[in-house]
Amino acid sequence: MLNLSPYLVASPFVNTGKRATRDTHVRLRKEIEACRACPRLVRWRETVARERKAAYRNETYWGKPIAGFGDDAARVVVLGLAPGAHGANRTGRVFTGDRSGDWLFRAMHKAGLANTAASRSRKDGLELRDAWVTVAVRCAPPDNKPLPLEKKKCSGFLDRELAMLPNMRVVVCLGSFAYVAACEFFGVSPRPKFAHGAEVHVPAGTTADDSRGAVTLVCSYHPSQQNTFTGRLTERMLDDVFARATSLAKG
Ligand code: SF4
Numbered sequence: 379m380l381n382l383s384p385y386l387v388a389s390p391f392v393n394t395g396k397r398a399t400r401d402t403h404v405r406l407r408k409e410i411e412a413c414r415a416c417p418r419l420v421r422w423r424e425t426v427a428r429e430r431k432a433a434y435r436n437e438t439y440w441g442k443p444i445a446g447f448g449d450d451a452a453r454v455v456v457l458g459l460a461p462g463a464h465g466a467n468r469t470g471r472v473f474t475g476d477r478s479g480d481w482l483f484r485a486m487h488k489a490g491l492a493n494t495a496a497s498r499s500r501k502d503g504l505e506l507r508d509a510w511v512t513v514a515v516r517c518a519p520p521d522n523k524p525l526p527l528e529k530k531k532c533s534g535f536l537d538r539e540l541a542m543l544p545n546m547r548v549v550v551c552l553g554s555f556a557y558v559a560a561c562e563f564f565g566v567s568p569r570p571k572f573a574h575g576a577e578v579h580v581p582a583g584t585t586a587d588d589s590r591g592a593v594t595l596v597c598s599y600h601p602s603q604q605n606t607f608t609g610r611l612t613e614r615m616l617d618d619v620f621a622r623a624t625s626l627a628k629g
Pocket residue numbers: 410413414415416417419420443515516517528531532
């Protein structure tokens with residue numbers, strides 16, 4: 379198991395197989411972080427980073443696209459929508475530094491997938507176990523709404539990232555946007571309706587990579603403030619999703 383943090387750099391001091399995996403992840407991360415393919419999103423992420431929220435006015439925002447992170451041997455993958463403007467777009471790590479991340483990593487910690495419940499910065503020591511967390515679109519979008527063309531342009535990064543997780547058995551889809559992206563990756567058609575707690579079984583060998591085992595998509599409402607403040611998503615509901623995901627992953 380390799381825990382791949384955003385600070386990871388290619389190192390010669392690992393064995394050949396692990397080095398190959400690590401170098402591939404490092405290459406993809408560098409490619410993602412350098413991307414400027416969507417002019418509207420580039421403008422937005424950089425404007426937010428320059429102007430900053432009053433509470434973070436003394437911080438230097440990341441202001442770049444975000445790659446996924448976690449355990450490259452993960453059986454559980456968590457897929458969100460996009461970086462938060464003052465969360466991941468500020469801290470440089472997905473679901474880090476905002477309330478959505480607080481909810482997510484608390485649930486993952488309870489499920490044994492994270493060594494701590496707190497996710498504050500890239501240097502906070504958070505490590506994922508048997509889990510990988512990522513997003514469908516890599517740049518913070520205005521109003522959390524990427525345009526269809528932006529989603530399409532970014533989908534190649536998600537495809538490549540998921541293809542580098544050979545042990546993936548469960549994808550927890552946080553919200554309908556992530557669910558649709560996962561269905562597109564796995565070629566699920568017709569697509570069953572999104573609902574909190576819904577599960578979609580994807581048989582083995584249905585993607586371009588025929589060596590992949592069966593995967594279950596587990597749907598959850600996104601832990602956005604809109605959902606958690608209103609009680610649409612409760613702590614218990616999210617805990618149940620991760621309890622189910624870990625149970626499915628263990629088979
Ligand atoms: S959303 Fe994706 S494709 Fe568009 S600029 Fe950001 S990283 Fe590049």
